[in-house]
Amino acid sequence: MRLAVFGAGSVGRSVAELAGEFGHEVVGLADSSGAVVDDGGVAVEAALSTKDETGTVGDGDPADVLEADYDALVEATPTTLGDAEPGFGHVERALKRDRHVVLANKGPVAERYDNLMALAADSAGEVRFEATVAGAIPAIATIEDRGPENVPAVRGVLNGTANFILTRMAAEGLGYDHVLAEAQDLGVAEADPSFDVQGTDAGLKCVILSNLLSGGGFSLDDAEVAGIEGIPGSALELAAEDGRTVRLIGEASREGVRVGPRLVPEHGTLAVSGTINIVQIETRHGGRMNLSGRGAGGPETATAVLADVRRLSR
Amino acid sequence: MRLAVFGAGSVGRSVAELAGEFGHEVVGLADSSGAVVDDGGVAVEAALSTKDETGTVGDGDPADVLEADYDALVEATPTTLGDAEPGFGHVERALKRDRHVVLANKGPVAERYDNLMALAADSAGEVRFEATVAGAIPAIATIEDRGPENVPAVRGVLNGTANFILTRMAAEGLGYDHVLAEAQDLGVAEADPSFDVQGTDAGLKCVILSNLLSGGGFSLDDAEVAGIEGIPGSALELAAEDGRTVRLIGEASREGVRVGPRLVPEHGTLAVSGTINIVQIETRHGGRMNLSGRGAGGPETATAVLADVRRLSR
Numbered sequence: 006m007r008l009a010v011f012g013a014g015s016v017g018r019s020v021a022e023l024a025g026e027f028g029h030e031v032v033g034l035a036d037s038s039g040a041v042v043d044d045g046g047v048a049v050e051a052a053l054s055t056k057d058e059t060g061t062v063g064d065g066d067p068a069d070v071l072e073a074d075y076d077a078l079v080e081a082t083p084t085t086l087g088d089a090e091p092g093f094g095h096v097e098r099a100l101k102r103d104r105h106v107v108l109a110n111k112g113p114v115a116e117r118y119d120n121l122m123a124l125a126a127d128s129a130g131e132v133r134f135e136a137t138v139a140g141a142i143p144a145i146a147t148i149e150d151r152g153p154e155n156v157p158a159v160r161g162v163l164n165g166t167a168n169f170i171l172t173r174m175a176a177e178g179l180g181y182d183h184v185l186a187e188a189q190d191l192g193v194a195e196a197d198p199s200f201d202v203q204g205t206d207a208g209l210k211c212v213i214l215s216n217l218l219s220g221g222g223f224s225l226d227d228a229e230v231a232g233i234e235g236i237p238g239s240a241l242e243l244a245a246e247d248g249r250t251v252r253l254i255g256e257a258s259r260e261g262v263r264v265g266p267r268l269v270p271e272h273g274t275l276a277v278s279g280t281i282n283i284v285q286i287e288t289r290h291g292g293r294m295n296l297s298g299r300g301a302g303g304p305e306t307a308t309a310v311l312a313d314v315r316r317l318s319r
Numbered sequence: 320m321r322l323a324v325f326g327a328g329s330v331g332r333s334v335a336e337l338a339g340e341f342g343h344e345v346v347g348l349a350d351s352s353g354a355v356v357d358d359g360g361v362a363v364e365a366a367l368s369t370k371d372e373t374g375t376v377g378d379g380d381p382a383d384v385l386e387a388d389y390d391a392l393v394e395a396t397p398t399t400l401g402d403a404e405p406g407f408g409h410v411e412r413a414l415k416r417d418r419h420v421v422l423a424n425k426g427p428v429a430e431r432y433d434n435l436m437a438l439a440a441d442s443a444g445e446v447r448f449e450a451t452v453a454g455a456i457p458a459i460a461t462i463e464d465r466g467p468e469n470v471p472a473v474r475g476v477l478n479g480t481a482n483f484i485l486t487r488m489a490a491e492g493l494g495y496d497h498v499l500a501e502a503q504d505l506g507v508a509e510a511d512p513s514f515d516v517q518g519t520d521a522g523l524k525c526v527i528l529s530n531l532l533s534g535g536g537f538s539l540d541d542a543e544v545a546g547i548e549g550i551p552g553s554a555l556e557l558a559a560e561d562g563r564t565v566r567l568i569g570e571a572s573r574e575g576v577r578v579g580p581r582l583v584p585e586h587g588t589l590a591v592s593g594t595i596n597i598v599q600i601e602t603r604h605g606g607r608m609n610l611s612g613r614g615a616g617g618p619e620t621a622t623a624v625l626a627d628v629r630r631l632s633r
């Protein structure tokens with residue numbers, strides 16, 4: 006397929022870099038301040054080197070990428086809340102041109118799902134968003150293949166940063182601030198970690214899952230979200246005495262969305278370690294499925310984008 | 320979709336029973352000695368009651384089901400080795416009629432993959448076989464969506480009977496024969512358990528996975544298979560002293576197929592309990608994915624068949 010990639014952060018970069026290996030061609034690549042468009046195929050390595058040197062992939066207008074001759078737009082700009090712009094506008098333009106859209110940006114799927122599906126209904130293009138939930142893990146495809154109507158509920162560990170912090174605190178008996186600083190040193194937590202540790206990121210993922218199960222109707226405002234900020238080491242010690250540990254668990258169903266720290270069995274399925282994510286899918290007739298793997302990272306999340314592109318090609 | 324279901328054991332029955340709920344219609348249902356065909360939709364409950372009373376679903380000729388007006392044939396007759404007949408012949412007839420085929424029967428996919436794919440290449444029908452590996456778990460779809468060429472290896476616990484026996488032996492300190500008898504009482508093991516405990520069943524599933532990764536070339540003869548028959552309780556005790564346990568692990572790659580008892584960490588990902596299965600998929604760029612869930616059972620395996628049917632409808 007011919008891909009236009011909007012966003013050149015870690016996921017957008019990886020999609021552009023891996024596209025050729027997966028049999029696709031990048032005909033446009035944009036970041037917030039510049040772009041390259043080439044119907045004959047963008048020279049991806051050169052564009053990314055230009056970005057490393059100059060801060061942008063090229064001297065084109067980012068908007069021109071939306072008008073390029075692509076089959077699918079990969080929307081990988083940073084997640085924004087509320088109106089989910091500018092990502093939503095990019096998606097809108099692609100669908101109005103009857104092109105497919107593959108999202109890594111959670112904003113449009115979590116905050117404006119109903120608008121998104123209305124645009125998709127009027128378009129010959131299809132919308133896919135595997136990469137918005139749990140990185141490399143095939144949560145969305147599995148729910149789709151089983152039929153969202155056959156899935157009463159989904160829960161899981163959906164934020165690797167928060168899980169890393171909880172895992173290290175429990176394993177080493179260290180305090181929250183100490184482990185957070187360590188996570189920041191390792192690049193596992195951002196300088197401003199609030200999006201992850203306050204539960205917002207996990208909340209958005211659960212909103213997306215509830216939208217998928219329900220056919221829409223949810224946004225972050227509907228979610229009951231608590232994070233792990235400042236959780237005391239003593240809470241983890243008490244849990245351990247009882248053979249349990251604490252995980253930031255997200256829960257999505259047709260009834261609502263909840264995210265918060267929960268006690269889980271220490272060696273149980275939900276107690277994944279470090280930055281690993283797990284998605285537990287309850288199904289009618291098929292029982293519970295557990296899908297775990299790398300929930301973040303450029304190449305890992307790019308493989309979910311490219312799996313969506315492959316499903317579009319079927 | 321209009322389905323013809325060949326085989327009315329636990330999986331075939333469940334497919335027929337659940338088809339309506341999943342939006343499909345059963346136009347033919349056969350077991351080895353009889354059949355019902357109805358272009359207007361088979362009365363499934365009545366046919367299954369007839370089977371309970373008389374031993375067969377109806378007084379039609381099973382071969383007539385293959386000529387019914389269906390979109391997809393569900394092949395759910397018992398797995399046979401070698402020429403994989405009569406299942407292979409059913410599949411051949413459907414593909415020659417340009418109909419889709421969804422297999423729950425492992426025989427044709429493990430023993431005659433190359434023949435099967437040659438028939439599919441000449442047919443407008445597509446062949447799918449999610450239900451042949453690990454019951455409800457979406458192993459095949461995940462490998463397909465990621466691209467078999469991006470999966471160097473797959474391993475896992477693929478036989479619930481063997482896993483139940485090993486789990487109980489380790490947890491209770493009981494001997495092999497005692498636990499096998501218990502498993503037979505519970506219906507977890509067959510009266511003749513050799514297919515499961517000798518590793519044949521897990522071997523067939525790994526052969527199917529290696530065929531998927533390689534595009535063919537493998538049959539059970541190429542697999543190195545050891546089972547758990549008569550494994551001594553002392554082996555499990557020794558493992559436990561070292562924080563490990565024993566699992567019957569199957570390994571599939573382009574290089575070959577191996578199945579045998581292996582030491583795994585006691586609380587590790589592969590040490591699933593009881594009849595649960597787990598499939599570990601190594602991916603290029605996306606890391607390792609773990610998919611666990613119910614690896615057997617009529618309704619569970621039927622959901623995999625119906626997920627395949629849904630993928631055909633896309």
